[in-house]
Amino acid sequence: MQSVCNKKPGWKSGASLARRVKYEVTMEKVIEEQIHRCGYKMDSDVCELYLGRRGLKDVSDLSRFRLLKYLWLNHNKISNVNFLGNNFRLAELYLNSNELSDITGSLKHLTSLHTLMLNDNHLTNLQATMKELKGMTNLRILSLFHNPLEQDASYRHTVLHHLPSVQLLDRENVTQKEREEAFQLFHPHRTAVIQSLGFGRRTDSVLSSRAAAQSSIGHRSSKRNRAITRNSNRNNTITFEDKVLLRGYQRSVMQFTLFDWNKILLSKLDHSEEKFADEPQLITVTFR
Template identity: 80%
Template sequence: MAAMIIEEQTQKRGYKTDGDVSELYLGRRGLKEVPDLSRFRLLKYLWLNHNKISKVNFLGNNFRMAELYLNGNKLCDITGSLKHLTSLHTLMLNDNRLTDLQATVKELKGMTNLRVLNLFQNPLEQDPGYRHCVIHHLPSVQLLDREHVTQKEKEEAFQLYNPHRTAVIQSLGFGRRTDSVLGSRPAAQSSTAHRSSKRHHDTTSNSDGTDAMTLEDKVLLRGYQRSIMQFTMFDWNKIPVSRLKRSEEKSMETPQLLTVEFR
């Protein structure tokens, strides 16, 4: 049945060879399976929405795919079926049966051109922090579930999935290294205790055996501490010009040096 529909589509659009086929509309045809579409090497736009498809195993060599509409099907898992489609910029997976959020974002993680993504009306949408998870793992997505991804959401996702780096960045903004996210340290802590805990933190490891600070954080911290520039110059307002030197009888004051430091 699907093969007949495909032939009907190619004839209707006037395609003479498989290499001419750039788009196929197979939506709302009650399809449960789709034949291998690898022969259409230049296929870029494919509509398979509102069918009964449960597996995506027919796009093995369609690397030029730009828009793929699989919404309204019976997909439970897409692992290993879409990750090679790195040219995709629009992907519709809404209204399916996808349950594993981590497996889904892992499959789509290599799609650096992906701009529009729909995952709503899937069970995975109920996962706590669903939207932040997708935004963090798929940073190229600009429109998620019909809503624009905002800068605030990106920052929240970064803080949620990078708490240690967030703490480092925030603490460096105040000229010191802290052990936790800004605002979480009790206010009544002496400076001596802080310096002691800082030295201990910088030279020891966590209980699980990992370094408390990553190498990148240490380099960033050291660079911040040493990135001081000092300029010394004359106060030229007090340097007399040659005409004043000849006209003045009293000796001139020794010019002062001005020193300025920049961090």
């Protein structure tokens, strides 16, 4: 006959299961208290739940509350978010002050979120966090402060690059200057192109480039343009007046064509008269 000692592992497993069942009963009790307090009759009526400051380490599946829009789980001990599989209507989610270290695969489907609080957790990977959140195009308020990922040198610019819809980040309004800096940081080539162009023509910074570039511009331009360039090359300088003239000659040529209606006979004329119309012509107008 087996001794009691040989059954010790099974006893531990049974004790763990008992604690788990007790915890789930406690969790359900907390939820039922909230439902009763708010006067909800059916699961489909539940639009908000406050489960903050309950010492929760885990949360049972909340998929049955399909119309849930506001959920508070702040100031608990939650380490993973695997209970929101079908809560697609969530607009506000408060997970601040927990023990989250990774949210990969947990929140990306919650594209209706307007407010997301993740501050005061243990999130370390900024890129992984942004990959999880970048599909939330409706997100306006986001808090990530007091996480290790906040120590990234380009933290704020990275967040604004991946989540351009955010207006309030870590309790601070997002400024236009920050958005421009984020764009310049992550799109340096496009920024250089934009800065070198102005309404269809090069700016003065390009006009004051090397003499070789000035010569090539002169060969493509009119005789007057070439004369200005040669004079400028001899003096190794370009005056302000020459810059203005050069820029004028570098503008794109505009051209449009219209029909010359003066060559067409009017219908009110007497057709018995022998009068022949000139051949219809197209008039082309070209200007800079």
